[in-house]
Ligand SMILES: NC(=O)C1=CN([C@@H]2O[C@H](COP(=O)(O)OP(=O)(O)OC[C@H]3O[C@@H](n4cnc5c(N)ncnc54)[C@H](OP(=O)(O)O)[C@@H]3O)[C@@H](O)[C@H]2O)C=CC1
């Protein structure tokens with residue numbers, strides 16, 4: 001990737017903006033990034049907040065790397081709109097859940113390289129987890145370019161396309177599960193009588209510390225949990241309640257539902 005490489009995000013919502021923020025924090029010059037949105041006020045907001053350019057979809061689609069950031073149900077219409085404008089020499093990068101690379105290859109100029117990326121919103125702070133797989137026309141050099149592009153957003157895992165929907169259920173949707181737990185813990189702390197501001201701080205810093213241990217200590221989640229859990233102590237009293245409430249079983253069902261929903265979107269919008 002050269003210093004002149006240009007990038008456009010067609011459909012810059014929550015996830016597209018997280019990608020843009022991650023790239024800018026990683027040193028991308030804002031003039032090299034063009035964003036589009038359906039509503040002019042959304043595009044103006046992005047320009048004001050990040051200093052990037054904006055344009056119509058067809059003009060933006062001439063960038064070297066074109067990130068396709070609309071909702072899966074809006075993707076076919078977007079691709080129809082940019083038909084003939086997105087050069088077959090550009091690299092198309094979809095971040096849409098569920099939609100296979102074949103969906104894009106069927107709608108873009110023949111031979112257009114396609115990469116399928118599933119990022120998550122922590123990309124905005126450089127701590128994202130992105131999944132990456134390639135379409136049939138993408139070369140190893142294209143994949144390396146995408147990895148280079150994604151590097152400032154956090155970590156990247158390459159995987160076979162057949163695993164993307166399952167992995168999306170873990171890392172793409174994953175931040176939401178953690179936020180739900182954080183919300184629940186905060187409310188529970190308030191129920192114990194703690195001030196809300198203190199409860200939020202305790203929950204956030206505990207999540208941050210636990211995540212750092214989980215990623216960087218070299219220990220498994222089980223080992224780390226056991227370290228906290230003194231026999232007959234406070235933690236096991238709480239864990240017993242969570243197990244009785246079916247937390248573990250709920251995660252089996254939840255991730256299966258997310259994986260199935262991705263597959264369903266892939267076939268519904270194909
Ligand atoms: N949110 C997440 O955590 C993740 C989302 N994704 C994927 O990212 C994609 C976007 O999701 P998300 O960001 O949450 O959704 P949003 O609704 O926040 O963003 C979609 C954006 O697309 C814009 N848009 C829609 N149609 C057009 C069009 N024809 N031309 C230009 N812009 C258009 C909308 O503009 P406007 O705002 O003006 O309506 C909006 O800004 C989805 O495909 C999703 O699967 C992937 C990983 C994680």
Ligand SMILES: O=C(O)[C@@H]1CCC=N1
Nearest residue numbers: 096097168172173174
């Ligand atoms: O909920 C969704 O469909 C998107 C994809 C992964 C996270 N958010």
